Amino acid sequence: MLLCLACYGDRLASLAENADQYRLYRVQDGHAEPEGGIAPPDRDPASLARAMAACGVREFVCGGITGCCRRHLEITGVRVRPWVSGDVDEVLAAWNAGGLEALSMPGCGGPRCDQPGLGRGCGGMRNRNQSCARGAGQRPGGRKWETKS
Amino acid sequence: MAIPKQLPCETILAGIADGVFTVDLDWNITSFNEAASHITGVPASEALGSKCWDVFHSSLCDGQCALKACVGGAPAVSGKSIFIVRTDGEKVPVSISAAPLHDEAGKLIGGVESFRDLSDIHRLRREVERSHTFEDIVGKSPALEKIFAILPQVARSDATALILGDSGTGKELFARALHNLSDRASAPFVAVNCGALPETLLESELFGYKAGAFTDAKRDKPGRFQQAKGGTIFLDEIGDMPMPLQVKLLRVLQDKSYEPLGAVRSETTDARVVAATNHDLQALVAEGRFRQDLYYRLNVVQLRLPSLAERREDVPLLVNHVIRRLNAVQGKDIEGVSEDVMALFMRHSFPGNVRELENILEFAAILCPSGFIQVEHLPEQMQPAGRSMDLDRPCSEPMTLEEAKCRAVLAAIQRNGGRRMAACRELEISKDTLRRTLARCEKLGLK
Numbered sequence: 001m002l003l004c005l006a007c008y009g010d011r012l013a014s015l016a017e018n019a020d021q022y023r024l025y026r027v028q029d030g031h032a033e034p035e036g037g038i039a040p041p042d043r044d045p046a047s048l049a050r051a052m053a054a055c056g057v058r059e060f061v062c063g064g065i066t067g068c069c070r071r072h073l074e075i076t077g078v079r080v081r082p083w084v085s086g087d088v089d090e091v092l093a094a095w096n097a098g099g100l101e102a103l104s105m106p107g108c109g110g111p112r113c114d115q116p117g118l119g120r121g122c123g124g125m126r127n128r129n130q131s132c133a134r135g136a137g138q139r140p141g142g143r144k145w146e147t148k149s
Numbered sequence: 150m151a152i153p154k155q156l157p158c159e160t161i162l163a164g165i166a167d168g169v170f171t172v173d174l175d176w177n178i179t180s181f182n183e184a185a186s187h188i189t190g191v192p193a194s195e196a197l198g199s200k201c202w203d204v205f206h207s208s209l210c211d212g213q214c215a216l217k218a219c220v221g222g223a224p225a226v227s228g229k230s231i232f233i234v235r236t237d238g239e240k241v242p243v244s245i246s247a248a249p250l251h252d253e254a255g256k257l258i259g260g261v262e263s264f265r266d267l268s269d270i271h272r273l274r275r276e277v278e279r280s281h282t283f284e285d286i287v288g289k290s291p292a293l294e295k296i297f298a299i300l301p302q303v304a305r306s307d308a309t310a311l312i313l314g315d316s317g318t319g320k321e322l323f324a325r326a327l328h329n330l331s332d333r334a335s336a337p338f339v340a341v342n343c344g345a346l347p348e349t350l351l352e353s354e355l356f357g358y359k360a361g362a363f364t365d366a367k368r369d370k371p372g373r374f375q376q377a378k379g380g381t382i383f384l385d386e387i388g389d390m391p392m393p394l395q396v397k398l399l400r401v402l403q404d405k406s407y408e409p410l411g412a413v414r415s416e417t418t419d420a421r422v423v424a425a426t427n428h429d430l431q432a433l434v435a436e437g438r439f440r441q442d443l444y445y446r447l448n449v450v451q452l453r454l455p456s457l458a459e460r461r462e463d464v465p466l467l468v469n470h471v472i473r474r475l476n477a478v479q480g481k482d483i484e485g486v487s488e489d490v491m492a493l494f495m496r497h498s499f500p501g502n503v504r505e506l507e508n509i510l511e512f513a514a515i516l517c518p519s520g521f522i523q524v525e526h527l528p529e530q531m532q533p534a535g536r537s538m539d540l541d542r543p544c545s546e547p548m549t550l551e552e553a554k555c556r557a558v559l560a561a562i563q564r565n566g567g568r569r570m571a572a573c574r575e576l577e578i579s580k581d582t583l584r585r586t587l588a589r590c591e592k593l594g595l596k
Contacts (some may be wrong), residue, residue, distance in 0.1 A: 008211035014202035015234055017519060018211035023465030044482050044519060064206035068482065083236065085203045104207075106199045107236045118391030 001027045003095070004038065004052060004078075006062035008064055011087050017043050024055065025092065036067050045069035049076045061091060063105060070137035083108035156533075168243075171250060172201050172216065173259040188216070188243070188266045190235040201262075206234040208520040215258045215578075216247040225249075229269070230487040230521040242267040242484050242521075266315035276467050284326035286319065287470040288428070296452055303450050304330035309402060311387075311447045312425040314454030317504030319424035321385060323452060327423055336380030339373050339420075344389030352394055353410050362411025372409060374401065377420035387447065388428030388439060393586040395440045410464040422447070457499040457506065464494050467503060471510045472522075482519035486510075489524050493531060496552075555590035558583060 001023075006012060012055050014020035015115045018026035022040070025032035025047060040051035049072035059077055065082045073080050084091060151357055153393040159180075159205075162169050168185030170178050181196040181204075190195075193535070202210040208231045214405050215226040234241050243264040250259045281289040282298045303310060304327045312320045321340060328338040346354060353362075357372030373382055386392070390398065401407050402422060404416040424447050433439035457464070468491070472483050499505050513526040524532065557576065565571035573583050 004570070014206050014210040015208070018208065061555065063203070064234045064236075065238065066234050066240050066482075068240075070238060082238075105203045105236070106195035107189070107204070 001059070002035070002055065002057050003027050003032060004055075004057040004060045005063065005088060005091060006060070006089060010089075012063045012085055012091055013084075016060075016065040016082070017045070017048070017106045019062070022051075023088070024057070030096055032096060045072040048076070049073045052076065052078050061095060082098070153269040154493075162293065164393040166265075167263045169261065169263045169584060170204075171259055171261045174220070174257070176201050176217075178204060179259065179457045184514060185264070188235075188241060188264065189233060190237060190592065205262075207243075208232050215245060216262050219247045220249045220253065221256065228488055230485065232484055232520055233264070241384060241483070242271050243490075267583070274465070275467060278469050281466055282470070284329055286322055286430055287327060287466045288460060289466060290455070291461050292455035292460050293393045296454070300326060301330050302450070303327060305332070307421055307448070309421070309447055310423045310450040310452060311430075312423065312452045312454065313430070313500055314425070314427065316457050317502030318425075318454040318456060319503055320454060321383060323454065324381070324383040324385075324423045326427060328383075328421075331381070331421070335381045337377055338381050338383065339377040340383040341373050341387060342385045343394075344386035348391040349393070351378060352397070355394070356397070358410035359412045362409075369409075370587060372407075373420040374407060374420055375416070378418065380420055380549040382420045382422055385424060386431055387424040388426035392438075392440070395443050397442065399443045399446060402443070428580045456504045464506070465491060466511065467506055468494065471507050474515075475510065475514045479514065481514050483514060483517060484519075484521050486513075486522040487524070490522055490527065493524065493527070496549075497531065498521045554586055558586045560592065 002024055005023045005025065006016040007023050007131070008014070008019055012013045022038040023119055024035045024037050025035075026035040033048070038051050038055050038057075040048050042048075045068050048069065052073060053076035059079045059081060060073055061081045061084055063083065063085055065080065070080050070082060081095075081100055083105045084094075084103045085105045091100070091103060094103050162180070162182040165182070166184055168188045169180075169182045170185050171180045173179050178196050178199055178201055180347050181191075181193040183193070186193050186398060188197070189204060189206075196204045202214075215229060215231075219225055225246070227246045228244050229246075230242065230244055232242050234240055244267055245262060245264045247260060247262045249257055250261050252258050255584070270402065277289075278287065281287060283300070285287070286293070286297075288294075288297075300323075310324075312323055314320050324340070325338060330335060341355060343351060353370070353372070355372050355374060357375055358366050359369050360366055360368050384398075397407060401418060408415050430439055430444050430448075430554050434444050436440045444560075457467075468486055472485060475481050476483055494506070501508070509528060509531060511521070512528050513522040517523070517526040526582075558572065561572040562569060565575065569583060570580065573580050578586075
């Protein structure tokens, strides 16, 4: 199973769309091994979702995320675990232990932050359904880079 | 004016509508007012002690933090447009101001950031734009309102219309509006650029040809006039139409008939003709390059489109309109332009009119796929740093007082062949005032 962490430096980025690295981890027998990362061609939600889907990401752990970006990812079949904060090692350990909730961002302790579909997040300028359904999963994009061992 | 020391800061902060928070040097939040909780959706009790990026979730948080830049010695930030993401995933446009915090001894102890929720303003802007949109033409300027007022009546008539305007003013858009508002809306709208084709090709394009008219003419080919049957034919760049074709077009306008190449019989057309040009047709007539009789046939109804410089008040509406289109067509997620960018646009003369504005925004959208377009996303020629002062710019164009002063000083130096003292005498200012003004010019990026 391929896990992706939206990172800024050695911590999770405050916003998934701001991340400077999308690190990939191959999870086998409860252990997460680094497996390079993804450099999406663009940071818009549709490109990001296409890149994730093209690389076979199953689960995406990130800090904040717009409702629009989240829907794009979920339409392509990626499970999104949002509103998590912390260093990468800390997050991986919590994920392995099934305890990501302990790393919830401030204001995200309740169920509100884990409800998919909340928040327009597309600038409010476009039709919600159209903008978020269009483009998602249409064509693969982005490229995957390998970890140098 | 200093705030008296005995006043409780917390009460003051609680009473203001803008969100305010402070951080220490490790970016831990040390205070968080009620408005900040309301806008971000994070209770103060949870925000206090947390890293600011875990609470604020802004478009700048990872790598472009304005507060970090201020604390690091950069000038204080004021009114920068960004967005934050609330914990329910909703994007909230905000305007931020940031400054470093020092203790009484002047020692740096952290930073303070205030932010204003712009959601209502953005919503209002969108409503205003909607109310000033007419058949995909956006504008609220008096010049455009005047055209909007007569457009439906002009559309309902079958009269030939001549649209005049500089390049990029949207002549085809108005021609389409005339078609869409007319009874011909369900019939075709056919556009032909008369300047894009050589004479012989343009003739066969407009009027078509019969089989055997020339080598390789194996079958009859209908012309654009026939394709526009019952609809509208838009003849763009009519000023570039060759003289021999002008005669044939005149016949179409007079008799509604024409002869395809190689035909032995005339054909008739009921298409409405709308022509457009960026040339001064009257001048072309005077020079003998455009037929006078054709000019009068075309000039039944004349629509003169204002340049963008003449309807500067439409720039914000157009910016929003173009951004919305870029978002829809290119899948971008741009919120708008920052106030600095808008100020630049309001001062720019836009010689290329709306098309130039569209091109600038399209360029900026490549560098800025989401959030607010900032000055650094604009093409180089629009960047304020290092721009040279255009001394020939008309005085009537909008500019800041500082710019006006720079302009006067630089023009005086230029007039006096670079002799500064002579410029001082002309302007009746001291050499110190001149030096200070020139320093400010340099700061503004004006040479």
